[in-house]
Amino acid sequence: MTRTGLGAIGALRVALLGVALSAVAVPAAFAETPANQLVIGTSLAQLLSLDPHQGQEPGAQEIIANIYDRLVATNNDGKVLPQLAESWEADDKGITFHLVKDAKFASGNPVTSEDVVYSIVRLIKMNQAAAMKMTAAGYTKDNVESMVHAVDAHTFRIDLSDVITADYLLYRLALGNTSIVDSVEVKKHDAGDNGNEWLRTHSAGSGPFTLSRWSPNEIVILEANPDYFAGAPKMRRVIMRHVPESQVERLMLERGDIDIANALTATDLASFKDRDGFAIQKVPTGGFYVLAMNAGREALSKPEVREAIAYGIDYDGIEKAVMGLYGRARTIPVPANYDCVVKDLGWSYQPEKAKELLKQAGYGDGLSLTLKTIAQTPRVDLATAIQASLKKVGIDISVQQGNGPDIISDHRARNFDLLMPQTGSYMPNVIGTMEQFSTNPDNSKEANNAGNFVWRSDWDIPELTKLTAEATLEKDPAKRCDMLKQMQQMFFDLKPAVLPMFERFNPIVLSDRVENYVGHSMQSTRLENVTKSD
Incomplete structure (x- = not known):
């Protein structure tokens, strides 16, 4: 509307x-x-x-975190903690987990390594957006069953793929989407959909x-x-x-x-x-409020138009007037306090430069676009502020509000000009927050990779994707840090179709x-x- x-x-x-x-x-x-x-x-x-292998929105994650356990969890300092696994050992080929022996599901069924195998295989084979972190780590419908093993009732082992290290895999296994479900109970409700409709x-x-x-x-x-x-x-x-x-x-x-x-x-x-x-x-979430631009649209396929939009947003003014405790201006998708951050990059509000870029792209007389957003705090007010800011540089924005299912579906279907999603981080480092902005293995429509954040914006970035994969596998800290800085520079130079605007915080008021x-x-x-x- x-x-x-x-x-x-x-x-x-x-x-x-x-x-x-x-x-x-x-x-x-x-x-x-x-x-x-x-x-x-x-x-x-x-x-x-609330199927943990499907629901991935923040509201769902808060609930899933309390009705399910994972093998491991993390605290706010980024430390990996035991949950269903009381201990684990990693080697060059995989990670072995030792499960808590007296853990039970709410049904009364014991938690076993077979449940862990079932859950990870189910996540990958359902192939929902929630599986993206594991599929990006090299686990696919074709190989997952050969890479997860119930050694005995309380010992589970997962093999490493050739695109992930053990430390990064642990963080993925700490996500809500790798929650362990009661395989006995879910199978009772499997109507050919892995029990999804019921769960x-x-x-x-x-x-x-x-x-x-x-x-x-x-x-x-x-x-x-x-x-x-x-x-x-x-x-x-x-x-x-x-x-x-x-x-x-x-x-x-x-x-x-x-x-x-x-x-x-x-x-x-x-x-x-x-x-x-x-x-x-x-x-702090490690994530961002983002302006997603559909590079499949003629105007937004032009880097000059995308950069004009980036220079046409009054970040500081919007931070003061709208964001408050929700966010601080930051246009590179890595929190400023992380290691290996390139601090001198980013966009600022420069309306005259934005107008010149629009002229160079052939839109000197202006441009009209639609911005879709979920009707939710603070995104509604943020969308209105962006509308007012871009109008000053000649971009006329029509804001359409909608409910979560409709807006998320449009995002995944590439059915938008501009759309305002939010991101998070699965580990407290550059890869953990930036990977979703810098990876898109197959941008073709046929790939239908709706779980990939960049794919949704139809933004093809093969070189940045390759560099991200190499940085993920690099074990030498100094070399990895250099590669992470290169990633940030390349992201900036490519005039992204997924523009981070504000580092995202989750403010909570408690009695x-x-x-x-x-x-x-x-x-x-x-x-x-x-x-x-x-």
């Missing part, structure tokens, strides 16, 4: 705000959430599937919680797994409420209707700064009743140790 006038969405906002304001007079003490339940106000707009809306994990209810764009309820092998969760229930309107979410937090708010606008976030009774966590909640950098926060004070 193009943003013109108040419209249906504006009317809905007014109605929702009116309801919320009418409730403010009710004393907060009457709205306090139960001590044994954690209630989170959030956006569920991107939630498409989209049910859980079959060994994690601290189980899925009790999911009503799209309304609510998700997780129930504690009392038999969790690492100890029963402190909360009996976790409730995630879909609250798309920031002002309503702010009022709900103030009144005590929710314990945590993680979908507030920058303005509403600022209202909680240094405020008694609340705390703000600014969680001071909430204890032991630590937001995870990959939006896979575990909740079993969260408690609430009276």
